[in-house]
Amino acid sequence: MRKYVFVAIALSLPSLAIADALTDAVKTRQEHMKTYGKNIGMLAKMAKGELDYDADAAQAAADTIVEYSTKDQSGYxxxxxxxxxxxxxxxxxxxxxxxxxKAGEIAKEFVANAAALQAVAGAGQGEMAKALGAAGKNCNDCHKSFQAKKD
Ligand code: HEC
Incomplete structure (x- = not known):
């Protein structure tokens, strides 16, 4: 009897560690996505005129988006x-x-559109807004195919 208890504990330890690692991976990628959301959200407000266009803030947001889009995400x-x-x-x-x-194609397009956004984000509201549209479409395309609805 005792022996079986030990076996059960020995087996459950590594699987718990694996479960933790998987949960961490999901949390990390959700944080990554939230960073996109925060920065795209601010740019979208500037594009719509709900927030005054600020070249420095727009550039910083686009820089962050590019930094994240080019991160190695294979770990999560x-x-x-x-x-x-x-x-x-x-x-x-x-x-x-x-x-x-298909996800890889969208991601590749997104990396290119994020770089294009970065190139013009500080150059005026109109140019930023145009480039934002292309990058934002990639966000939506990927979510349509690959993100489950929260209920
Ligand atoms: C290549 C596919 C892909 C691209 C491109 C992409 N996303 Fe996502 N996004 C996902 C997937 C898949 C999830 C669900 C992740 C999960 O729950 O594990 C997600 C989740 C999210 C979430 C919810 C995070 C949370 O709190 O759980 C936000 C916000 C988000 N994405 C914003 C964006 C924005 C903004 C962009 C564009 C700048 C973007 N995403 C680009 C695939 C993508």
């Missing part, structure tokens, strides 16, 4: 962390892993 889009694997924690649809090529 781990297999086993889809919305089906971790309901209520992850909102990344399984399609992200089964159709990774």
């Amino acid at each position: 889009w781990l297999p086993g962390t889809s919305s089906e694997d971790m309901p209520g924690v992850s909102y990344a649809l399984p399609a992200l892993w089964t159709d990774g090529a």
